[in-house]
Amino acid sequence: MSKDIKIKRGLNIPLKGEAEKVLGTAERSDTFVVRPTDFKNFTPKLLVKEGQEILAGAPLFYNKEYPDVKVGSPVSGQVVEVTRGPKRKILGIKILADKDTRYVEVTPVNATTMSGEDVKKRLLDQCLWAYIKRRPYGTVARPTDKPLAIYVSGFDSAPLAGDCDYILHGKEKEFQAGLDVLKQLTDGKVHLNLHRELNTDAVFKDAKGVQINWLNGPHPAGNVGVQIHHIKPLNKGEVVFTVAAQDVALIGNAFLTGKYDASRLVALGGSSVKSPKYYRTIQGASISTLLAGNVEGDNNRVISGNVLTGTKVGTHGYLGFFSKEVNVIPEGDHAKFFLTDGWAGPGFNKHSASRSYFSWLMPNKKYDLDTNTNGEKRALVVTGEYESVFPMDIYPQHLVKAIMIGDIELMENLGIYEVDDEDFALCEYVCTSKTPVQQVVKEGLALIEKECG
Amino acid sequence: MKFLHTAFKNIKAPFEKGGKLEKYNKALTAIDAFETLMFTPEEVTHSGAHIRDGIDLKRTMSTVILAMVPCLLFGMYNAGYQHFLQLGVEASFWEMFQIGLVKVLPLVVVSYGVGLGIEFAFAMYKGHSVEEGYLVTGMLIPLIVPVDIPLWMLAVAVAFAVVFGKEVFGGTGMNILNVALTARAFLFFAYPTFMSGDKIWVHEGMTNDAISGATILGDLAAMKGGLEQLSFTAQDMFIGLIPGSVGETSTLAILIGAVILLLTGIGSWRIMLSAVLGGATMGLIFNAFGSNGLMQLPFWQHMIVGGFAFGVVFMATDPVTAAQTNKGKWIYGFLIGFMAIMIRVFNPAYPEGIMLAILFMNVMAPLIDHYVVEGNIKKRLKRATVKTAVAK
Numbered sequence: 001m002s003k004d005i006k007i008k009r010g011l012n013i014p015l016k017g018e019a020e021k022v023l024g025t026a027e028r029s030d031t032f033v034v035r036p037t038d039f040k041n042f043t044p045k046l047l048v049k050e051g052q053e054i055l056a057g058a059p060l061f062y063n064k065e066y067p068d069v070k071v072g073s074p075v076s077g078q079v080v081e082v083t084r085g086p087k088r089k090i091l092g093i094k095i096l097a098d099k100d101t102r103y104v105e106v107t108p109v110n111a112t113t114m115s116g117e118d119v120k121k122r123l124l125d126q127c128l129w130a131y132i133k134r135r136p137y138g139t140v141a142r143p144t145d146k147p148l149a150i151y152v153s154g155f156d157s158a159p160l161a162g163d164c165d166y167i168l169h170g171k172e173k174e175f176q177a178g179l180d181v182l183k184q185l186t187d188g189k190v191h192l193n194l195h196r197e198l199n200t201d202a203v204f205k206d207a208k209g210v211q212i213n214w215l216n217g218p219h220p221a222g223n224v225g226v227q228i229h230h231i232k233p234l235n236k237g238e239v240v241f242t243v244a245a246q247d248v249a250l251i252g253n254a255f256l257t258g259k260y261d262a263s264r265l266v267a268l269g270g271s272s273v274k275s276p277k278y279y280r281t282i283q284g285a286s287i288s289t290l291l292a293g294n295v296e297g298d299n300n301r302v303i304s305g306n307v308l309t310g311t312k313v314g315t316h317g318y319l320g321f322f323s324k325e326v327n328v329i330p331e332g333d334h335a336k337f338f339l340t341d342g343w344a345g346p347g348f349n350k351h352s353a354s355r356s357y358f359s360w361l362m363p364n365k366k367y368d369l370d371t372n373t374n375g376e377k378r379a380l381v382v383t384g385e386y387e388s389v390f391p392m393d394i395y396p397q398h399l400v401k402a403i404m405i406g407d408i409e410l411m412e413n414l415g416i417y418e419v420d421d422e423d424f425a426l427c428e429y430v431c432t433s434k435t436p437v438q439q440v441v442k443e444g445l446a447l448i449e450k451e452c453g
Numbered sequence: 454m455k456f457l458h459t460a461f462k463n464i465k466a467p468f469e470k471g472g473k474l475e476k477y478n479k480a481l482t483a484i485d486a487f488e489t490l491m492f493t494p495e496e497v498t499h500s501g502a503h504i505r506d507g508i509d510l511k512r513t514m515s516t517v518i519l520a521m522v523p524c525l526l527f528g529m530y531n532a533g534y535q536h537f538l539q540l541g542v543e544a545s546f547w548e549m550f551q552i553g554l555v556k557v558l559p560l561v562v563v564s565y566g567v568g569l570g571i572e573f574a575f576a577m578y579k580g581h582s583v584e585e586g587y588l589v590t591g592m593l594i595p596l597i598v599p600v601d602i603p604l605w606m607l608a609v610a611v612a613f614a615v616v617f618g619k620e621v622f623g624g625t626g627m628n629i630l631n632v633a634l635t636a637r638a639f640l641f642f643a644y645p646t647f648m649s650g651d652k653i654w655v656h657e658g659m660t661n662d663a664i665s666g667a668t669i670l671g672d673l674a675a676m677k678g679g680l681e682q683l684s685f686t687a688q689d690m691f692i693g694l695i696p697g698s699v700g701e702t703s704t705l706a707i708l709i710g711a712v713i714l715l716l717t718g719i720g721s722w723r724i725m726l727s728a729v730l731g732g733a734t735m736g737l738i739f740n741a742f743g744s745n746g747l748m749q750l751p752f753w754q755h756m757i758v759g760g761f762a763f764g765v766v767f768m769a770t771d772p773v774t775a776a777q778t779n780k781g782k783w784i785y786g787f788l789i790g791f792m793a794i795m796i797r798v799f800n801p802a803y804p805e806g807i808m809l810a811i812l813f814m815n816v817m818a819p820l821i822d823h824y825v826v827e828g829n830i831k832k833r834l835k836r837a838t839v840k841t842a843v844a845k
Contacts, residue, residue: 307504312499331497334495337458338493342493343515350507351507357508373498374493374506374508375509378584379623379624379627381513384782395826414830433626437501439501
């Protein structure tokens with residue numbers, strides 16, 4: 001039974017530099033890096049050594065807690081470096097890629113004729129399991145989980161996010177095959193959530209065997225956490241899976257062809273990009289090839305992922321495991337004089353969810369925002385701010401405070417199992433007191449997972 | 454403005470690690486406070502949301518101060534207007550305004566001087582940055598005291614309110630009672646002769662017998678008769694040409710402030726609206742009985758005399774001491790309005806209820822929130838138990 005959901009509270013941040021739906025060409029990257037830090041609460045154990053030759057789809061590392069969960073190499077080539085941080089924490093595995101990718105090849109299969117256990121085994125063997133996340137916690141799914149349902153968001157409402165329609169256009173076969181795979185993993189339903197007012201590509205509209213739900217409203221309507229909350233809120237002890245739309249197609253393709261093909265379309269956007277558009281590249285590719293000659297200024301923040309939840313990677317950084325966009329915005333590491341562009345100015349170029357700057361008089365304006373925090377960290381003073389951009393029946397400020405004091409029972413009562421840090425991205429954005437809300441929630445989730453499993 | 458920014462860096466340099474004056478490094482807190490006032494720091498985001506809303510606490514607080522400026526200016530004018538009106542002397546606009554300026558400006562200076570002095574001292578002692586909370590409090594206090602209040606009394610009240618009303622709880626964002634009202638309540642109970650009665654509301658009322666200057670509410674409470682003794686029209690009340698505390702008399706000026714707060718989204722419309730509804734409800738109940746002057750006062754006139762409007766717009770909406778949940782705000786606001794009018798009518802010794810109503814509801818706000826949040830928790834637990842029951 002399809003559901004119609006109206007999201008009222010939220011915020012679309014109008015940013016300059018949205019990627020045009022045109023495919024650009026960029027040089028293929030020579031080196032690739034896979035970062036275990038892209039996975040939350042994941043302790044990596046290496047399966048490769050420096051100098052070792054590997055094929056695309058061969059496992060690079062596994063999760064210490066769940067050894068069956070392996071992460072594969074996006075390309076074939078030689079492992080040239082394992083970068084480590086404090087306490088020898090693995091930060092990245094660098095691969096020097098072959099000119100032509102050679103794959104680990106297995107027999108193509110049809111998921112509809114397989115049993116759930118076989119599908120699961122195949123996903124684990126082919127290093128595809130890492131694309132499946134679980135709620136609670138937003139971590140990689142555990143092979144032991146019995147999900148009540150699986151949720152796929154067919155649109156991304158975040159600012160400057162890659163457009164799922166464009167990315168998956170023409171991939172009907174792969175996407176459907178991916179959905180068929182997911183169906184075998186649960187006794188419940190596979191939910192495909194689409195936006196009522198955006199264009200919806202045939203790849204989503206014609207999807208079969210799933211429950212299509214329609215959402216309407218501003219960001220974070222595209223966040224799968226918000227969708228789950230409105231379709232069937234998660235209770236303590238329950239587990240659901242979530243998979244990003246482009247990863248569903250990747251899984252489907254791997255089943256259909258027997259190859260782990262990690263290539264994808266990414267949106268290159270942001271106000272510092274001269275000509276924002278889409279590029280075909282491969283997961284873990286060096287971002288510098290995309291940026292070459294296409295970036296204005298030399299003091300920029302390069303983000304793998306969107307501007308609200310992505311990872312700062314630098315101009316020589318690499319595309320993240322789950323990222324489907326690269327955003328480049330100016331760094332804001334300069335002081336702002338209070339009367340001109342600081343707190344006392346008219347603020348025509350400052351975006352705010354409140355109407356305290358005159359920019360609210362220009363509803364259609366697009367903004368060129370930098371990374372300045374626009375103020376110092378303060379005690380929480382303003383109330384009702386988080387609630388106005390948090391479309392769930394949860395008290396976000398109370399939950400954040402409960403996490404800050406480490407009260408596990410209170411966190412559970414206030415609904416921590418229903419949220420992921422990305423759901424709090426807008427709260428962090430609008431916070432007058434500049435509280436690092438996502439970091440707080442991330443720590444809260446890690447604490448709960450450690451204490452309650 | 455680069456030279457100014459460099460100047461700040463140069464002033465700070467000797468106090469920083471390895472500098473000549475390193476042992477006085479607490480001074481950095483004070484210099485930082487001025488530097489961040491002039492320049493939003495170069496601080497950038499690191500993870501999470503890479504971009505941030507343009508608003509910060511300085512903008513929020515300065516918007517509230519801006520909203521109070523009409524009240525301040527009108528208060529200055531009215532101080533002179535009431536003075537000359539009582540004396541029966543003709544005076545020009547500037548003569549009136551001048552009296553107010555000379556009387557009110559020192560109140561503002563003392564309030565900010567003492568309050569910010571204490572804030573800076575605490576921040577330096579505790580080693581955290583100076584927060585902006587007092588900027589609003591410092592402006593509120595001069596607006597809610599009688600114009601002739603001795604400056605030393607004001608200084609004592611401000612010191613008491615900032616130390617015991619706020620800093621002992623941990624500073625900005627942590628206090629339970631509205632700081633400005635704590636100062637006023639302190640004055641009211643410590644120096645009642647300077648805070649109530651019929652002599653204090655007009656400049657020189659205590660020294661010059663020609664000036665009476667009782668407030669409307671005071672008159673109504675003192676006399677047992679009906680409304681006919683009122684010497685002010687409803688229009689006077691609305692415009693604010695009536696005796697009272699400096700900034701509270703003009704409903705018109707307060708409304709301008711309310712519009713600024715609501716338009717910018719900084720003041721809570723839920724609290725303002727529900728407080729007006731609460732006041733109207735109580736007023737209507739009293740109107741139905743109408744056994745004395747205060748009870749007969751039409752419910753809508755209750756909202757334009759005394760401190761009701763000022764309290765509802767600027768004090769009840771203080772986010773730190775109000776209820777934090779949206780549902781809670783409705784309850785909190787309604788009860789403030791309801792109780793303010795109730796105290797007014799039932800307590801002839803003190804014919805103004807908004808101060809005590811807000812302070813009382815400040816204390817009750819966490820309780821209201823507790824039950825609102827508890828309701829949310831119960832709903833969640835119920836959902837979970839229904840689920841397990843079905844599963845069995």
